Amino acid sequence: MTPRKPIVGGNWKMNLHRAQAVDLAKSLVDRVNSNEDVEVILFPPFPYLEAVGKVLRDASSPIRLGAQDFYHQPNGAYTGEVSISMLADLGVTNVLVGHSERRHVIGENDVLLNQKVLAGLKAGMEVMLCVGEKLEQREANQTDDINAGQTRYGLAGVDPKDMARVSIAYEPVWAIGTGKTATAADAQNAHVAIREVVARQFSTDIAQHVRILYGGSVKGSNAPELFAQSDIDGGLIGGAALKADDFMAIIDAATNSVSA
Numbered sequence: 001m002t003p004r005k006p007i008v009g010g011n012w013k014m015n016l017h018r019a020q021a022v023d024l025a026k027s028l029v030d031r032v033n034s035n036e037d038v039e040v041i042l043f044p045p046f047p048y049l050e051a052v053g054k055v056l057r058d059a060s061s062p063i064r065l066g067a068q069d070f071y072h073q074p075n076g077a078y079t080g081e082v083s084i085s086m087l088a089d090l091g092v093t094n095v096l097v098g099h100s101e102r103r104h105v106i107g108e109n110d111v112l113l114n115q116k117v118l119a120g121l122k123a124g125m126e127v128m129l130c131v132g133e134k135l136e137q138r139e140a141n142q143t144d145d146i147n148a149g150q151t152r153y154g155l156a157g158v159d160p161k162d163m164a165r166v167s168i169a170y171e172p173v174w175a176i177g178t179g180k181t182a183t184a185a186d187a188q189n190a191h192v193a194i195r196e197v198v199a200r201q202f203s204t205d206i207a208q209h210v211r212i213l214y215g216g217s218v219k220g221s222n223a224p225e226l227f228a229q230s231d232i233d234g235g236l237i238g239g240a241a242l243k244a245d246d247f248m249a250i251i252d253a254a255t256n257s258v259s260a
Ligand code: 13P
Pocket: 011, 099, 171, 175, 176, 177, 178, 179, 215, 216, 217, 218, 236, 237, 238, 239, 240
């Protein structure tokens, strides 16, 4: 079994203001030390990337700075958009692509998301592609098909050697912000199926190395069972990432899953 270092990402979405964002980052840098067996990434809103990045830099923290989105073009007449090089300027090393709120609320499609994946990788970013089925798709037994399609489209044309900088977050849409979590067994099954897609698209070796995170109402209480599953390599956390104690409980669960 290939040891995969778990990732715990805090997706702050469109929450917090400057003072709260800085306070949260400060309490986390005090508590996440460089010996962690877990990679921790914070995804603050765009306006606070610089302030949060400064907290991480000043503390020489191992916590990585991530952006929730970006536009794939390098520059130009794209009002309201943010380029990857602008993010790199702020110290961003990780980016999300295709979060379900981008797909289903904002309306981004697989073609655009694939352009973002390719552009993010070309610019040297670590890219986390988010996939996941909606409730009606789950009820129609389409979970694996939806995940397979979003994974295949999202990663189309990726150079196999860049796959070391790709991770996948499986976030069933019906479990996001609803308090409903996939059972650990359901999540594990979905992760195995996604890993098989990566194996077919790239290679077994690449599939064994790619980190697949679970997201959707992860809390300190359910994280240990989820992270104990052999194909769940950490979590992408929304609501519970907004309080240092709650987020730390999840980081601790990921750390314990490594030593278990
Ligand atoms: P919640 O943890 O609030 O359900 O959000 C999950 C998510 O969408 C993380 O990206």
